[in-house]
Amino acid sequence: MPPTKPRPPAPLYEQIRQLIVAALAAGEWRPGEALPSEAALAERFHASPGTVRRALDELTAAHVVERRQGRGTFVATHTAPRDAYRFLRLVADDGASGFTRELVHCRRARATAETARALQLRTSEPVIEVRRLLLRRNRPVVLDDLWLPERHFEGLNGALIDTYAGTLYALFEERFAVHMVRAEEKLRAVAASAEAAALLAVATSEPLLSVERVAYTYGDRPVELRRGLYHTHADHYRNDLN
Template sequence: MPKSPAPLYEQIRQLIVAALAAGEWRPGDALPSEAALAERFHASAGTVRKAMDELAAAHVVERRQGAGTFVATHTAPRNSYRFLRLVSDDGATGFTRELLHCRRARANAETARALHLRTSEPVIEVRRLLLRRGRAVVLDDLWLPERHFQGLNSEVINAYPGTLYALFEERYRVHMVRAEEKLRAVAARAEAAELLGVSDGAPLLSVERVAYTYGDRPVELRRGLYHTTSDFYLNELN
């Protein structure tokens, strides 16, 4: 192990993340046993276990009783909407999706800053609606660095049966591991009001999200407008 001021378990955590970023293990793959990782990193099993505890707490890996530890994946049904915290009052789950557009654009200053790009660098802009029981509940606008999502277009999105994050993972090898969100209350403007089926000025929840892949690299800026008349935002605090 290289000398570092960081605790040994943190060094091992970083090395595992680097291996994930390099594609040594893909989302959904089983990881080697803690004993095998301890041998690889010349550390104790307890130190490796602590590193894995950190990765599991961050949802980078997931432990399955009796099966081992696996790289977390957005293709698993239980993780399909891991970053979407909108819950229906009546317990309804899942969404249908309506793509409004997917097109190339140039990053403005704000988008470039959020995604660590140069101003005017090519991005892919996606707008879509999420509907529950035919009622629009989320208007999403996304910006993605084009260099990571070459060939992404409306046909690709519409042909894929799963979520966008699952698509990004399977086709573009971009795995979203964490996100930061900013929430505020806003009044619906005319275009959003029409798309969400609310009156002009109706209260909406604005959620701005930056999603990160391995190595804390930002790869998505998303702005969502949530219609919360029959839904609420759930944040679980541990």
């Protein structure tokens, strides 16, 4: 068998991108905070400003950072109103915005084999299980089930979720220093079970849109498994393709 050829080093801009992400993961710059200037980053990483700019362009495209005209580059945050529901693509047919939330339960559980695989945990490792409803004009629209590794969310409970005014991702960011950077989703049509039908106030076996999401923080580390059932009678799933 011929010897394996060594992998060529990543381009310099990619190396810098990885170093910036590592600094974000270490908490050097918090969500909402400004990064140093391109010139300062270039000096820190011994690179040209153009190389640093390309690394920041990659991070901007991935929504890890955001550019603000005349102000600089900032760490992306889910607490900003325009980003509050960045990962929720359900849009009302009549243009209505926003949701009210109703917590069904928040409890400690053990990761099933499937949950452990999605979150890269050991089977039976402690997780926090959250079930909640999203409502629009007092009408249930989404039934969400979430599983979170307890080691990253120690102290999360129903009272904290109920009293927090913002979104769950903003709560995770502010109270647990867990920032959701990206997510992968799987969509399929399903029939409402009796339990889901009761919670969503629909008929048993009514068609629903099932959205399974794994959300990742810095370093592509999975920190949330979410299964949502969407009632799309007056809403639709929207995805902008570029």
